[in-house]
Amino acid sequence: xxxxxxANKLIQASExxxxxxxxxxxxxxxxxxxxxxxxAIDNGRIGYTDASGIGPLRVRIxxxxxxxxxxxxxxxxxxxxxxxxxxxxxxFLSIFEIGARVAIPxxxxxxxxxxxRSLSMEAVEIDTNAQSGWVxxxxxxxxxxxxxxxxxLLIANxxxxxxxxxEASAFKELQETCAQLGIKxxxxxxxxxxxxxxxxISALCVSDDCIVINSFSKYxxxxxxxxxxxxxxxxxxxTVNRLQQNLFICAPEISQIAALHAFDGLEELERTKAGYLxxxxxxxxxxxxxxxxxxxxxxxxxxxxxxxxxYTQNSESLCADILANANLALxxxxxxxxxxxxxxxxxxxxxxxxxxxxGLERLGNYLDTKS
Numbered sequence: 001x002x003x004x005x006x007a008n009k010l011i012q013a014s015e016x017x018x019x020x021x022x023x024x025x026x027x028x029x030x031x032x033x034x035x036x037x038x039x040a041i042d043n044g045r046i047g048y049t050d051a052s053g054i055g056p057l058r059v060r061i062x063x064x065x066x067x068x069x070x071x072x073x074x075x076x077x078x079x080x081x082x083x084x085x086x087x088x089x090x091x092f093l094s095i096f097e098i099g100a101r102v103a104i105p106x107x108x109x110x111x112x113x114x115x116x117r118s119l120s121m122e123a124v125e126i127d128t129n130a131q132s133g134w135v136x137x138x139x140x141x142x143x144x145x146x147x148x149x150x151x152x153l154l155i156a157n158x159x160x161x162x163x164x165x166x167e168a169s170a171f172k173e174l175q176e177t178c179a180q181l182g183i184k185x186x187x188x189x190x191x192x193x194x195x196x197x198x199x200x201i202s203a204l205c206v207s208d209d210c211i212v213i214n215s216f217s218k219y220x221x222x223x224x225x226x227x228x229x230x231x232x233x234x235x236x237x238x239t240v241n242r243l244q245q246n247l248f249i250c251a252p253e254i255s256q257i258a259a260l261h262a263f264d265g266l267e268e269l270e271r272t273k274a275g276y277l278x279x280x281x282x283x284x285x286x287x288x289x290x291x292x293x294x295x296x297x298x299x300x301x302x303x304x305x306x307x308x309x310x311y312t313q314n315s316e317s318l319c320a321d322i323l324a325n326a327n328l329a330l331x332x333x334x335x336x337x338x339x340x341x342x343x344x345x346x347x348x349x350x351x352x353x354x355x356x357x358x359g360l361e362r363l364g365n366y367l368d369t370k371s
Contacts, residue, residue: 003319007329018359019351021319021329023160023303025221026351027272030265033222033258040257049253051244052237053080053229057260061229064263068192069202073231079240080229080251080259084190084215087230088115088154089247091211094232094239095152095184096121102152103144103183105136107305107337107344109160124150127339134164134296138177145181153178156188158195158300161336161346165299168201175206185210190228193219193269195300196277208233216255218301220262221272227255276302279349279356286360287347290367302350305333309343311370319345326366328359 003021010017028034040046052058058075065071081087088111096102098120104112106125113123126144128134136155144150155174158165166174178185187203189212203210215228228251232240244250262269283304287295294307312318315332322328333344349356 003323003329003331006320006323010323010327015327017323017327017329018355018362019329020347020349020355020359021331022350023218023301023348024223024350025218025272025302026355027221027275029220029222029225029258030262030268032265032268033220033225033262036261037254037258040254046252046254049080049250049256051241051250052076052078053251054253054256054260057256058229060260060263065202065204065231069205071202071204073204074234076237077231077234078229079232079237079244080227080256081244082228082248082251083217083226084188084213084228085111085115086248086251087213087215087228088112088188089119090240090243091186091213091230092116092119092121093243094236095211100151101148102154103136103141103150104154105156105159106339107159107161107333107341109156109188110335112154125338128164134162135159135166135170136174137170138174141174141177141183142181145183150181150183152184152186154186154188156190157200158191160191160301161303161331161333162296162305163191163298163301163303164296165195165198165200167198171201171203172206175203175210179207179209187212189214190218191301194273194276194302196280197299200300204231211236216259216262219269219273220259221269222255222259222262225252225255225258227251227259275353276349278353279351280304282353282356282360283347283349286364290364291371292367302348304347304349305336306345306347307343308345311367313342315342315345322363322366326362328362328366330363 058078062073062075116123212231216222292306296305319332331346333341
């Protein structure tokens with residue numbers, strides 16, 4: 001966010017800055033969603049909805065799981081939320097007590113540990129490595145649990161910042177390991193729909209005894225609409241709805257209406273995804289030519305996580321210098337990995353192909369001055 005703030009100041013000063021730092025699609029919400037929102041506004045009042053969300057959206061989300069994963073979900077188990085961030089808070093509060101120890105992979109999304117800590121819970125970062133394929137394995141989980149028992153595991157598949165994915169069999173084994181050890185399983189599936197090669201698996205394909213979190217932000221290009229969802233076991237429906245009512249009331253009705261109709265814009269969304277694939281290819285072909293040859297597997301999402309150790313031991317300083325001298329905004333790895341993130345940077349390829357080409361040219365020119 002510091003990088004974003006600095007980049008925005010440069011943009012406000014009429015500087016031509018390429019933004020490859022934020023995990024946000026450059027494409028708008030699909031036209032079907034935007035048109036539905038316009039109609040709803042013209043029709044008049046936008047108000048509160050049921051805490052769990054409008055019925056038609058919950059039914060459509062359930063249909064989505066049947067279509068994509070052949071899993072039949074009762075819409076009553078679906079709670080529409082103010083993005084996935086809200087769902088994390090509701091999940092933690094509903095299944096954990098103060099002091100709970102919740103495992104997360106490292107590198108990983110920093111908001112996991114920050115939300116946990118704000119709720120007086122402990123985020124236990126489990127280091128992944130090249131030997132594990134940069135994913136959290138059952139063995140790594142067992143080792144961490146043996147040192148001191150864990151209460152939960154939160155995992156994204158594909159992961160942020162690196163886009164790595166567990167294969168279906170490995171994901172299933174990890175979930176089953178949690179069940180054997182009595183560890184609550186939370187699956188962050190926000191990057192579902194954005195995979196390249198292997199298809200993602202939902203935790204609901206393995207067991208109903210888990211919490212699944214997703215959002216319309218990434219695949220559906222609706223970051224600013226702040227609408228997501230969570231799917232909970234039957235015995236948690238009442239608890240989560242009560243928390244939702246007291247903490248957030250409901251997700252915005254206008255966003256829920258737009259989200260319902262976003263499912264009618266899949267053709268447009270697939271074209272956007274094809275652009276990501278083109279950008280991904282561009283980065284994977286060109287970054288090694290610049291000396292950034294160690295890149296974690298980009299199986300999904302829209303990020304390249306690259307090692308910059310050949311140029312620096314301080315990725316935060318490097319990104320600040322690149323922004324100042326090349327008008328290119330990249331994300332240092334320090335927030336994603338407190339131990340080794342100083343050697344890594346994240347490049348988002350969610351922008352236009354033109355921006356990717358310009359960004360790579362600027363990065364190459366900058367790194368040439370450091371060789």
